[in-house]
Amino acid sequence: MTEVPADPPAVSLARHDTEVLARAVIQWAEKHDSTLLESYSDTCLNHTWERQASAVQMTETMHDSGDTSYEGEFRKQIARKNLKTMLEPMPAIHPSR
Numbered sequence: 001m002t003e004v005p006a007d008p009p010a011v012s013l014a015r016h017d018t019e020v021l022a023r024a025v026i027q028w029a030e031k032h033d034s035t036l037l038e039s040y041s042d043t044c045l046n047h048t049w050e051r052q053a054s055a056v057q058m059t060e061t062m063h064d065s066g067d068t069s070y071e072g073e074f075r076k077q078i079a080r081k082n083l084k085t086m087l088e089p090m091p092a093i094h095p096s097r
Contacts, residue, residue, distance in 0.1 A: 013051060017044045061086065 020043050024036035036043075064071045064079030071079075 009051065009055070013048055016047055020044055020047075058086070 020036070020040060024034075024040050027033050027036050061079045061083050064075045065083050066076070068076050070076075
């Protein structure tokens with residue numbers, strides 16, 4: 001069971017990297033444009049760091065929102081508000097009329 005939570009994020013990162021590479025190869029093959037191939041590493045690395053930052057934020061929020069001996073009552077309440085905000089559904093985007 002300990003490996004199950006660790007597998008989906010790795011698969012998600014791999015799928016993202018594969019999609020970025022596929023778009024880059026298609027652009028190179030169809031348009032002889034290597035721009036996406038040249039930015040592949042930076043694009044994928046940026047995405048990986050965004051995912052890592054999100055995971056750290058969620059982990060810290062989960063820890064802070066529990067036991068007050070960890071960071072105190074103030075941090076607990078702030079973390080609980082942050083957690084509630086993170087878990088709220090995204091508002092629907094309505095096109096302008």
